[in-house]
Each structure stands twice: as C-alpha cells, then as structure tokens.
Amino acid sequence: MSEFTWLVPLPVVMPLFAAGLALALYRHPKAQRVTSVVALTLMVAAGVGLLFLADGGPVVVDVGGWAAPVGIDLVADRLSALMLTVSSTVMLCVLLYSLGQGISDGDEAAPVSIYHPTFLVLAAGVSNAFLAGDLFNLYVGFEILLAASYVLLTLGGTGERIRAGSIYVVVALLSSVLFLMAIALVYAATGTVNLAQLGQRLPEIDPAVQLVLQLLLLLAFGIKAAIFPLSAWLPDSYPTAPAPVTAVFAGLLTKVGVYAILRTQTLLFTDGRLDTVLMCLALATMVVGILGAVAQNDIKRLLSFTLVSHIGYMIFGISLATQAGLGASIFYVAHHITVQTTLFLVVGLVERRGGSTSLDRLGGLAKIAPGLAVLFFIPAMNLAGIPPMSGFLGKVGLLEAGIAVGTPLAYTVVVGSVVTSLLTLYAIVKAWNKAFWQTPPEDVPPATLPMTMVAPTAALVALGLLITVVSGPLYAYTDRAASTLMDSSSYIDAVLGTDGRGQGESTDVSDEEDSGPEVEQDGVTEGAAR
Template identity: 75%
Template sequence: MTDWSWLVPLPVVLPLSAAGLALALYRRPRLQRIVSLATLTIVAIVSAALLVLADAGPVVVEVGDWAAPVGISLVADRLSALMLTVSSVVILCVLVYSLAQGREDGEQFAPISIFHPTYLVLSAGVANAFLSGDLFNIYVGFEILLAASYVLITLSGTTERIRAGTIYVVVAILSSVLFLVAIAAVYAAVGTVNLAQLAIRLPEVDPGVRLVLQTMLLLAFGIKAAVFPLSSWLPDSYPTAPAPVTAVFAGLLTKVGVYAIIRTQSLLFPGGRLDDILLWVALATMVVGILGAVAQDDVKRLLSFTLVSHIGYMVFGIALGSTEGWTAAVYYVAHHITVQTALFLVVGLVERFGGTTSLDRLGGLAKMTPVLAILFFVPAMNLGGIPPFSGFLGKVGLLEAGVQLGTPLGYTLVVGSVVTSLLTLYALIKAWNKAFWQSPPEELPANRVPSMMVAPTAALVVFSLALTVFAGPLYAYTERAALALKERDPYVTAVLPDGARGEGESQRAAEENAEDATDDAEADG
C-alpha cells in the first residue's frame, strides 16, 4: 500500500517556502503573483487528496523523523482534513479576488511586495494549526497566522486601520499569553503536550486540576473564536481592513479557534464537566451577536455581528457533547467559512460600485447591477437558514441534537437558535431591501466592478451551493468525523502506536481493551 504521509506537511511547507521566494522577488510583482497563485492551487489540491485519504484513517507524519511523543506530529484526520480543504479553497478564491483588485488599484490596496509573502505565511499558519498533533505546535500555528494578520489588517496604514489593528493586536496578545500559560500548566501537570499522550494521561490527573486546565484552554480559544463575552473586539477590528483581508479573517480566523475547541474538548476533556456552561455561552453568543447585527446601519458591521452570532451555533453543537451535535457543528463550520467569506467579498464589490457600505446611503443596486444582487442574495439566504441551503441543513442538525439532549437547557438552546435564525434573516432582508431594492437617497458613483473580482466571488458562492448539492455525502463525512472524535482511539493509536505509549500506558490500554471485550461478551450472553 502506498504511503501518502509525505502529503501532510505540504500545506505548511509549501506556503512558507513560497513566502520566502515571494519576498526575494519583491521587485518582480508579476512573478510574485504567479508564485502565490501556483502555491495555493497546489495546496488546495493536496488538501482535497488528504480529505480522501483521511477517510480511511488518520494520516500521520513525524517531523524530522522524531517519533511521538518526543517529536512533533502532523495529523490529517477527517476533521482537520475537512477544515484544511475548505480553508484552502477559500484562501485561493480570496487571493484571486485580491490579485484583480491589486491590478485595478495598483499599490493603493497593499504594497505587493508585502502582501504576497504575508498572505502565504497566513495560509501556512492556518494549515499548521489544523494539522498539529500537539498543543505547543497549535500555539505556533496561531502565532504564525496572527503575526501575518497583524500586517494584513493594517495595510495602507490609514488612521482607522491602525486603530483597529491596535485593538486586534492587544486582544490577540492577551489570548496568546493565556494560551501559553495554559500550555505550561498542562505540561507541569502531565509532562507532555502531545495531544494523543494527553488523551491518555489527563484522566489520571486530579479532577480539580483538570477542570482548571480545561477552563484556561477554553478561555484562550474563546477569545480567538470571538465567543461572548470575549467577542467585543471583532466588530471594531474586521470592517476597517481591505475587503479581501476582511473576508479571509471573517471566514477563517475565528474558525481556527472553534477548531481548537472541538479538538481539545473531544480528545482531552471528553467528560463534559463544562458543557452546561458552554451551552449558556452559546446562547448568549447567538442572541447578543444577532441583536447587535439588527441594530447596524453599515453592512460590514452587520455581517461582523452575524459572524459573532453564528459562532454560537458551533459552540452549541460542541457543548452538546453528542455525536449528533458534533456532526452538525463540524458541518456548520464548513458551511459558515464559505458563506461568510463570500458575503464579505460581495460587500467589497458593493463598496467598490457604490462607494460606501452604509445602508443609509446605498440603494437601487438590484437594478443597476443585478449580478451583485444575486451574489449577495444567495449566500445571505444561506446564512439566514432558508431551505434547502446548507445553513438550513446545519441548523436542523443542531436543533435535532438539542432536542435529543432532552433537558430544559437543551430546549432553551433550541428556541434561542430558532429566534437567532429568524433575526438573522430579518437583518439580512433589511440590508437587501435598503441596499438593493429601495431607491438610493442620493446618486451613487456606479464605479466599474472588474469581472476578475466578480469571478472568484461567484466561484465561492457556487462552492457554498455545492455544500447543499452534496450535503448527503458531506454530512455523512462529518458524521464519521464526529464518531472518530467520540471514540478518540483512532487518533491516539495513529499517533502513538503501542510501543510509543510507555509500559504503563500500554498496560492501561490493554486493560481497557480487556474490559471492553468482557462487556461485549456479557452483552452477547
């Protein structure tokens, strides 16, 4: 059987290598574009290949040939491969959009010599965070993408962007320090940061200590994921950045935090001691976020608040702690990455055409530019949860999982989810009515929108529709991913074969297997 493990590090290694090459070619912007486009296209293809390979079991590579738990493991299982594939497609589409915008605006959007290396580094950081098999390397992935995001969010150096970037930097540093302290505490408690080994050793730690470690990690990831009440920084930071940067930030960066919550909650803390608290947090995130969206008169800020709100849906699924909840949550993450990015790209086109994103100054766009009207309407209805779109399917899965929980809190979350979905639809219809349907209060500039900016936006909208067309196979894939998360053993065994677990851990694994065999025998009897 062919060993395809060499594919696993490519989504990290290729962009980092290409970033160095792009920086060396700072005087050759045309070659920089070719390098960036070729690299991210290859990364998208490799990610799709890993998506197929991971369905047969986790694909693991030991960096530097140092076996786990001593060395660094990169692991492509169903969850990480799916996140990597969706993010690679999104990053590639946003790059094409930014190339077209850069061609139109020259260096007004961003100095090309800075943008391309930084964007490639961002891609490598996202991939590293998804593929990492130990806590500290997840931290490294976060820091790589955050260092790149510091540069991207302040491109062109306007006062407003510097101010927003400062807020973003302060919040990011705070979460990173908290994450680093949590890693130190985890290592002090169990003597390792390898995720597979932590899954074996953490159950032996004092329950109080384990609860403190879980809380610290959730706080760090909650800030990065913009979970309420740790989300107030996001609506002030994202809307000020250039359209491609805002789009990739909104679609991806918060989802890396959500991914980290899914990974640690399922693998390291499967007992669910904080699940009820997470359910309340999910409810508050949904309701507060969407109330903020309803109150906005700027479409960028409106979408930023809906982004916060819909993080609550993902936390809802995670906190349910069931296979059904995790299945729906993973599917919803994939859906939301695509739809939210597409909406921000469309809003970038609207701003270019009409010269503003203020709903009080826009109007009549459906008549003036029907293509933009369609490109906004489709993902907006998808985000609002209108059937048969993927947003509806993901929400139905979450609602079913909430009903299966069968507790008053579960039913409260179901009601909160429905109300949030209705308010999301109301906010987006309001935006559609003001920007596209009503007559504008004053004449709009009606600037030309380059077709090469429309094309990747349309491609991303089509990709979001594909999540609906192929919802059956995709949902089945996310269900298998959730089952593997629930079992934990496939991940642990792939990273730590019996010989690498240590004598005591191998003995415990053998005892657990013996107990399972006894239980099965008694059940058969």
C-alpha cells in the same frame, strides 16, 4: 497508501516556501502573483487528497524523524482534512479577488511586495493549526496567524486601520499569553504537551487540576473564536480592513479557535463537566451577536455581528457532546467558512459599486447592478438558513441533536437558535431592502465591477451551492469525523502506537521508507496511510 503521506506537511511547507520566494521576488509583482496562486492551488490539491486519505484513518507524520511523544507530529484526520480543504479553497478565491482588485486599481506593484508573503504565511499558520499534534505546535500556528494578520489588518497605514489593528493585537496577545500559561501548567501536571498522550494522562490527574487546565484553554480559545463575552473586539477590528483581508479573517480566523475547542473538548476533556457552561455561552453568543447585528446600519458591521452570532451554533454542537451534535457542528463550520467569506467579498463589490457600506447611503443596486444583487442574495439567504440551502441543513442537524439530548437547557438553546435564525433573516432582509431596493442616492459614482473580482466571488457563491448539492455525502463525512472524535482511541493509537509508548508505524518526513507495520482498528487499516 503510505506513499501519499508527503501530502500531510505540504499545506504547511508549501506556503512557507512560497512566502520566502515571493519575498525574494519583491521587484517582480507578476512572478509574486504566479507564486502565490500556484502555492495555494497546490494547497487545495493537497487538502482534497488528504480528505480521501484520512477517511481511512488518521495519517501521522513525524517531523524530522522524531517519533511521538518526543518529536513534533502533524496529524491529518477527517476533521483536519476537511478544514484544510475548505480553508485552502476559500483562501485561493480570496487571493484571486485581491489580485483582481489590485490590477483594477492600478496598484499592482504596491503593497504586493508585502501582501503576498504575508498572505502565504497566514495560510501556513492556518494549516499548521489544523494539523498540529501537540499543544505547543498549535500555539505556534496561532502565533504565525497573529503576526501575519496584524500586517494584513494594517495594510495602507490609515489611522483607523492602525487603531483597529492595535485592538486586535492586544486581544490576540492576551489570548496567546493565556494559552502559553495553560501549556506550561499542562506540562507541569502531565509531563507532556502531545495531544494523544494528553488524552491518556489527563484523566488520571486530580479533577480540580483538570478543571483549571480546561478553563484556561477554553478562555484562550474562546477569545480567538469570539465567544461571548470575549467577542467585543471583533466588530471593531474586522470592518476597517480591505475587503479581501476582512473576508479571510471573518471566514477563517475565528474557526481556528472553534477547531481548537472542538479538538481539546473531544480528545483531552471528555468528562463533560463544562458542557453546561459551553451551552450557556453558545446561547448568549447567538442572542447577543444577532441583537447587535439587527442594530447596525453599516453592512460590514452587520455581517461582523452575524459572524459572532453564528459562532454560537458551532459551540452549541460541541456542548452537546454527542455524535449528532459534533457532526452537525463540523458541517456548520464548513458551511459558514464559505458563506461568510463570500458575503464579505460581495460587500467589497457593493462598496466599490455604491461608494459606501452604510445602508443609508446605498440603494437601487438591484437595478443598477443586477448581477451583484444575485451574488449577494444567494449567500445571504444561505446564511439566514432558508431551505433547502446548507445553512438550513446545518441548523436542522443542530436542532435535532439538541432535541435528542432533551434537557431543559438544550431545549432552551434550541429555541434560542430558532429565534437567532429568524433575526438573522430580518437583519439580512433589512440590508437587502436598503442596499438593493430603496431609491438610490443621486451621487452614486459611475463604476464598473471588474470580472477579475466578480469571478472569484461567483466561484465562492457556487461553492456554497455545491455544499448544498453534496450535503448528503458531506454530512455523512462529518458524521464519520464526529464518530472518530467521540472514540479518540484511533487518534491516540495512530500517534503513539498500540503500545502507547511511541509511534512505531508513522512516516518520517526525511525517510518515508521507515514506515512500520499497519495497525488494524475497528476493521479499518489505521496504519495504511502511514
């Protein structure tokens, strides 16, 4: 399958190329829209291809022909391929939604010239973070996200958006500075930033130094993932942005931080010294986040707090450090990206139809717009974990993994998870009753919902249901991904080669004919994809 390795850099290269093209076409809005849609469609196709390709073992590409650990590697394994597929699909639907919104509002010429290149750069940053084979390239991915997300967050230039964007940028820059400090210290301690080589060298350095490096990286990633007590910035930053921007931020950006924690905890720091700390933070994130959601009377802020709360489930799975826990956490990440993005898009439709996102100023939408009620109800129940939906299946997997660990703290977090799920249901039902059942206000504006916005939202609702339908094969895939994470030797061998000195069988982006021999690992041809 070595002829398909060109798929690995495509999710990064394609949106960057399309961003430049879209910027050059700023006088031609229709051409910009076509360019963006085609680029993200190709990203989805590449993600699906990598999903199958990486199931046979990690696929490694040397950028510029410089082999690891000297050069930059892009690595697609089961985890990164799944994240790429889900994220690119979600971003395509959000883009289509935003196009429909622009056409419906009659402002298709502005701010399209800025929006499309920035959105594509954001997509490239997300892909680069998922595929990064070294810490510095991961940092570059985060910085691309920061630059693009600030522009998107402040589109429109209102005072409220500028204020929220300023808070977001200050917090993101603090996280980036911590991350850069951690990278510098990692290199000083080990002489490398390549993830595979770090997996070999970090266990050999002083344990106290290891702990400092781990704490710094967790602090940087914890801010980006909005883990309590580093999550206070999120509910104030996201709700002020336009609906499509809020949706893609809520669905994706925090998950990039979760992905970074998942990758480093399983590949670099395998001794489990901070698993107890992570478990405590997971419980605090769940409980504090959902208590904040229950107290909200604005549906955007309510969903922002549930976003924080459900990050705790993912961290819980990581903290268990078992194959079952990691597999359930990966499944829950894929589920939550889809459902959370869908709900924010639906809220955009609710605001358009009801004229507000305040629950006190909404009402009667079930009668006024029954289709909208269905679009909200399905992902809302999925988020709350109503059986047999994917939210329920993911939570059950996490609870079973926690019970299997059997420690008092694990049991405590299991109880906290159940309470959080019940409170999520309460918050969602409260929002449903106020927005869709209570008597509508007399000043509800007569508005219609354009199909150009409804159709992408309905597609995401269907995707959430599809995850439920294929939950068996998907769970099996995430379990295999967790197995690969638990045994990092396949990742290290794929990047560095069996001799550990450098990648002798990877594919050079500039010359795919230089691929070397295949390497057998546990009966699976790890080098076949290269």
